[in-house]
Amino acid sequence: MPGISGLAAGELEAWFAARGAPGFRARQVADAVWRGKAASAAEIRTLPADLRSELDEAFRFDTVGDTDIRLADGGLTEKALHRLADGALVESVLMHYPARGRQRERHTLCISSQAGCAVGCPFCATGELGFTRDLETAEIVDQVRHAARRLAADGKRLTNVVFMGMGEPLLNLDRVLEAVDALNDPRRFGLGARHITVSTSGVVPGIRRLTAPGPQFTLAVSLHAARDALRDVLVPLNRRWPIDAVVGAARDHARATGRRVSYEVTMISGVNDTEVDALAMAELLRGDHAHVNLIPMNPVAHTPWVASPDDVIERFAATLRDAGIATTIRRNRGAEIGAACGQLAAERAGEPPAAAVARRRERLVGESAAALRGERSHEPSPVGAGE
Ligand code: SAH
Numbered sequence: 001m002p003g004i005s006g007l008a009a010g011e012l013e014a015w016f017a018a019r020g021a022p023g024f025r026a027r028q029v030a031d032a033v034w035r036g037k038a039a040s041a042a043e044i045r046t047l048p049a050d051l052r053s054e055l056d057e058a059f060r061f062d063t064v065g066d067t068d069i070r071l072a073d074g075g076l077t078e079k080a081l082h083r084l085a086d087g088a089l090v091e092s093v094l095m096h097y098p099a100r101g102r103q104r105e106r107h108t109l110c111i112s113s114q115a116g117c118a119v120g121c122p123f124c125a126t127g128e129l130g131f132t133r134d135l136e137t138a139e140i141v142d143q144v145r146h147a148a149r150r151l152a153a154d155g156k157r158l159t160n161v162v163f164m165g166m167g168e169p170l171l172n173l174d175r176v177l178e179a180v181d182a183l184n185d186p187r188r189f190g191l192g193a194r195h196i197t198v199s200t201s202g203v204v205p206g207i208r209r210l211t212a213p214g215p216q217f218t219l220a221v222s223l224h225a226a227r228d229a230l231r232d233v234l235v236p237l238n239r240r241w242p243i244d245a246v247v248g249a250a251r252d253h254a255r256a257t258g259r260r261v262s263y264e265v266t267m268i269s270g271v272n273d274t275e276v277d278a279l280a281m282a283e284l285l286r287g288d289h290a291h292v293n294l295i296p297m298n299p300v301a302h303t304p305w306v307a308s309p310d311d312v313i314e315r316f317a318a319t320l321r322d323a324g325i326a327t328t329i330r331r332n333r334g335a336e337i338g339a340a341c342g343q344l345a346a347e348r349a350g351e352p353p354a355a356a357v358a359r360r361r362e363r364l365v366g367e368s369a370a371a372l373r374g375e376r377s378h379e380p381s382p383v384g385a386g387e
């Protein structure tokens with residue numbers, strides 16, 4: 001049964017019209033879906049009982065109903081683990097930023113686009129889980145509705161949505177674009193395009209596809225390294241679409257849309273935070289309409305790696321700024337409850353066997369050492385990352 005929030009513009013109206021119901025019925029239901037507190041069609045009291053049960057038989061009102069929430073950072077971070085109809089687990093993280101100076105308070109939700117991920121970045125808990133399946137449009141949108149309902153109960157509104165949870169959004173691009181359309185449409189969720197960010201590990205055909213229709217949202221690219229040998233290890237997709245192709249596509253995107261591209265760099269001590277790496281990144285992005293976000297790595301059970309120390313991150317940022325590149329350092333949120341997306345689900349999946357962890361650690365240490373010497377990996381690019 002399709003989720004009701006995944007219907008394209010006009011489909012709900014068509015469904016009611018086909019049943020001979022007056023147009024205002026569709027509007028009543030749309031209001032309940034997008035602005036109401038109802039968690040099921042049965043709770044839409046204004047609707048006649050027969051339409052209510054017909055609607056319930058045709059659509060799922062909420063596809064992420066079964067949700068477990070954990071708080072961190074003194075309540076400023078809420079991590080939600082959603083169980084989908086087939087048992088797949090996905091995560092969303094709601095972060096509250098109190099008003100500061102002239103900046104108004106913000107409530108940002110980080111959502112998932114897939115259950116698991118095929119890209120397999122070794123520092124990422126989701127990558128370790130492997131790929132389960134693409135999310136349906138409604139399963140993406142309902143993470144947002146869920147958070148919006150929780151916020152509304154406190155008289156607050158969601159201000160930003162970022163696709164930085166589980167999964168590679170550009171490998172589920174049709175569903176992601178439908179979800180963005182629903183979130184952006186003033187007659188549905190009604191969130192401005194400037195308040196939506198989609199993050200990719202560098203699926204070049206996907207970036208090119210986003211460039212054609214113009215500015216719909218902010219594009220973030222997970223760069224992590226400016227040297228191919230190292231990026232091959234950190235983002236295995238780099239063996240298919242190397243740095244020049246990714247940054248080239250991002251540049252074209254910035255030029256065509258007039259919007260600055262954000263680059264994300266997860267800072268891993270002794271791996272991608274060296275002086276050489278900072279200089280390589282400064283050269284790579286010099287003169288670009290770009291913004292770099294440095295994010296200390298959240299520790300993940302199966303890796304030997306830890307976050308770079310603060311002073312190293314500060315130095316890396318200074319090198320980029322000296323090259324005229326706008327750079328910010330993003331402090332981790334909710335590390336104590338595993339807010340790097342994928343960590344709660346990984347916990348539920350159980351500890352990987354110790355021997356497997358040891359083998360992986362050994363391989364990672366070897367690979368990153370080889371990468372630091374400038375040797376490129378000969379491994380094939382990850383499966384499922386086609387196009
Ligand atoms: N697949 C997409 C979007 C989801 S990941 C992408 O990779 O861009 C969102 C961000 O979280 C990425 O920038 C990713 O590199 C980062 N991330 C993943 N694991 C992390 C960890 N352990 N610590 C810090 N950032 C992490």
Ligand code: SF4
Nearest residue numbers: 117119121124127201
């Ligand atoms: Fe997938 Fe992004 Fe995690 Fe890499 S960082 S494994 S692309 S979710």
